[in-house]
Amino acid sequence: MRTAYSVETVRTAERELMDRLPDGVLMQRAAAGLAAACADLLRRRGRVYGARVVLLVGSGDNGGDALYAGARLARRGAGVTAVLLAAGRAHEGGLAALSGAGGRVVEHPSDTSAPFDVLAAADLVVDGITGIGGRGGLRPDAVPLARAVHESDAVVVAVDLPSGVEADSGEVVGEALRADVTLTFGTYKPAHLIDPAREYAGAVGLVDIGLGAVLPPVAELEALQHADVARLLPVPTGESDKYRRGVVGVVAGSARYPGAAVLAVAGALHGGAGAVRYVGPAGDAVIARFPETLVHAGPPAKAGRVQAWVVGPGLGEEPGVRDALASDVPVLVDADGLRGLNAKVVRARKAPTLLTPHAGEAAALLEVPREEVESARLTAVRELAARYGATVLLKGSTTLVADPDTALPVRVNPTGTPWLATAGSGDVLSGLTGSLLAAGLGARDAGSVGAYLHGLAARSAARGAPVSAEDVGAALRVAWRDVSEEA
Numbered sequence: 001m002r003t004a005y006s007v008e009t010v011r012t013a014e015r016e017l018m019d020r021l022p023d024g025v026l027m028q029r030a031a032a033g034l035a036a037a038c039a040d041l042l043r044r045r046g047r048v049y050g051a052r053v054v055l056l057v058g059s060g061d062n063g064g065d066a067l068y069a070g071a072r073l074a075r076r077g078a079g080v081t082a083v084l085l086a087a088g089r090a091h092e093g094g095l096a097a098l099s100g101a102g103g104r105v106v107e108h109p110s111d112t113s114a115p116f117d118v119l120a121a122a123d124l125v126v127d128g129i130t131g132i133g134g135r136g137g138l139r140p141d142a143v144p145l146a147r148a149v150h151e152s153d154a155v156v157v158a159v160d161l162p163s164g165v166e167a168d169s170g171e172v173v174g175e176a177l178r179a180d181v182t183l184t185f186g187t188y189k190p191a192h193l194i195d196p197a198r199e200y201a202g203a204v205g206l207v208d209i210g211l212g213a214v215l216p217p218v219a220e221l222e223a224l225q226h227a228d229v230a231r232l233l234p235v236p237t238g239e240s241d242k243y244r245r246g247v248v249g250v251v252a253g254s255a256r257y258p259g260a261a262v263l264a265v266a267g268a269l270h271g272g273a274g275a276v277r278y279v280g281p282a283g284d285a286v287i288a289r290f291p292e293t294l295v296h297a298g299p300p301a302k303a304g305r306v307q308a309w310v311v312g313p314g315l316g317e318e319p320g321v322r323d324a325l326a327s328d329v330p331v332l333v334d335a336d337g338l339r340g341l342n343a344k345v346v347r348a349r350k351a352p353t354l355l356t357p358h359a360g361e362a363a364a365l366l367e368v369p370r371e372e373v374e375s376a377r378l379t380a381v382r383e384l385a386a387r388y389g390a391t392v393l394l395k396g397s398t399t400l401v402a403d404p405d406t407a408l409p410v411r412v413n414p415t416g417t418p419w420l421a422t423a424g425s426g427d428v429l430s431g432l433t434g435s436l437l438a439a440g441l442g443a444r445d446a447g448s449v450g451a452y453l454h455g456l457a458a459r460s461a462a463r464g465a466p467v468s469a470e471d472v473g474a475a476l477r478v479a480w481r482d483v484s485e486e487a
């Protein structure tokens with residue numbers, strides 16, 4: 001499991017750790033890890049000796065880390081120049097270390113073009129403008145420097161976070177530094193895992209500074225990895241039969257959108273349930289593609305027993321949502337099923353409810369513009385879970401799963417790929433996830449395992465070329481195997 005902690009939690013843990021250690025030890029650990037990673041990158045592009053390194057240095061400890069790392073690189077023969085964005089307030093010890101190692105210092109803003117000249121010639125830029133103390137995006141002074149960095153050929157290494165991103169939410173207000181690599185200290189922060197900030201961070205590496213021992217056991221955010229998913233996959237035993245494995249009911253498709261039914265069933269057939277019961281008007285299309293499906297044309301209430309319902313994909317105006325919500329089994333509500341969804345009805349349910357909106361559907365439920373959801377995904381998913389008293393899986397560039405129990409970490413899916421942005425792939429996800437629910441997983445586990453397998457399937461089907469939703473459905477078996485073989 002990969003975990004991320006908020007700034008407040010990190011600060012508390014940092015204080016506890018600092019009380020036990022001599023002054024400056026944590027910063028030296030951070031700087032040592034940072035310098036080693038920079039040296040590695042420089043060696044891959046040539047060598048450390050003689051390389052041109054520029055440090056962008058803000059007023060806080062983030063700049064201090066950059067200065068001490070710069071000093072280490074200068075001692076190994078790199079030509080290091082620090083650009084001070086807040087001259088007079090840069091970390092004193094760091095500055096002394098850098099000049100003691102033969103590094104140079106220029107100020108920004110200045111009357112000369114020096115900061116821009118050194119950036120244009122740099123092999124490596126270390127971004128130490130702001131870390132977890134940064135607020136409100138890059139300040140106007142820093143924006144031209146960030147642009148010069150983007151125009152240079154240098155490899156860009158962010159210290160702790162790319163400057164300008166919001167650590168706790170992954171939001172990016174205005175401009176931010178774009179890094180090729182980010183070295184973070186002690187623990188990941190939400191911004192390393194959630195778009196849009198995650199994209200600015202590039203490849204993220206974690207430097208162990210001993211913080212793990214003092215962090216609380218429950219994180220704010222967690223990302224499953226292969227081994228975690230493998231433990232959760234429902235696997236049949238000698239005692240299993242198709243009913244014991246769980247039956248998933250799929251209420252999807254309409255005369256207008258029969259394909260949604262087929263795709264949701266494709267997902268459901270690969271989620272571990274023993275049988276898939278399709279309920280709706282697209283039974284012929286479903287049977288033609290998947291003859292193993294049990295089909296029923298009447299309302300869900302008359303369709304027979306299931307262990308979980310999936311309602312919504314391609315439903316149009318067809319009824320079915322109310323029946324499913326009135327049942328006493330877990331229900332996944334997606335797409336058309338989410339339209340005008342009544343929070344009171346959902347809150348009153350005894351069995352789990354899992355809502356799977358994309359950003360547009362989430363925005364409609366929250367009555368805010370879509371961009372607001374996309375720029376602040378973590379806030380949106382938490383708010384929806386609280387309002388509906390339901391588990392919410394917010395789809396998109398970073399898929400998040402929030403439980404109504406706020407003590408549980410929000411799950412962030414690490415396997416997503418933009419190739420999934422293709423019509424119908426969400427239908428496959430809802431069928432798959434509903435099947436996991438029917439097989440006995442809780443809503444939070446079903447949502448996060450579903451998203452994980454779905455992303456892996458898309459990656460394995462795509463391998464760099466466009467995929468269709470049908471391809472994703474067909475590759476789910478490969479993804480499942482991939483995960484369970486690693487366990």
Ligand SMILES: NC(=O)C1=CN([C@@H]2O[C@H](COP(=O)(O)OP(=O)(O)OC[C@H]3O[C@@H](n4cnc5c(N)ncnc54)[C@H](OP(=O)(O)O)[C@@H]3O)[C@@H](O)[C@H]2O)[C@@H](O)CC1
Pocket residue numbers: 010011014026027030058059060061062063065129130131132133134135136137138139142159160161164185186209211
């Ligand atoms: N936690 C740990 O365990 C460890 C932490 N370590 C390191 O410390 C870092 C945190 O250091 P930090 O607390 O000094 O904050 P930091 O990010 O340097 O910013 C501080 C100053 O920036 C300013 N400022 C604010 N917004 C701004 C903006 N948009 N644009 C420009 N300036 C802005 C603001 O000052 P202001 O100008 O508002 O007076 C604020 O005081 C952390 O990220 C990690 O690198 C490691 O050394 C070891 C272990």
Ligand SMILES: Nc1ncnc2c1ncn2[C@@H]1O[C@H](COP(=O)(O)OP(=O)(O)O)[C@@H](O)[C@H]1O
Pocket residue numbers: 335358394395396397398399416417418419420421422423424425426427428429454
């Ligand atoms: N930029 C992106 N990066 C990663 N995954 C994405 C991106 N855009 C969409 N997705 C994924 O693609 C799927 C699309 O689902 P959805 O929006 O419901 O589409 P549809 O209704 O056509 O099936 C979701 O699993 C979502 O997380």
Ligand SMILES: [K+]
Pocket residue numbers: 062127128129130131158159160161162163
């Ligand atoms: K930074």
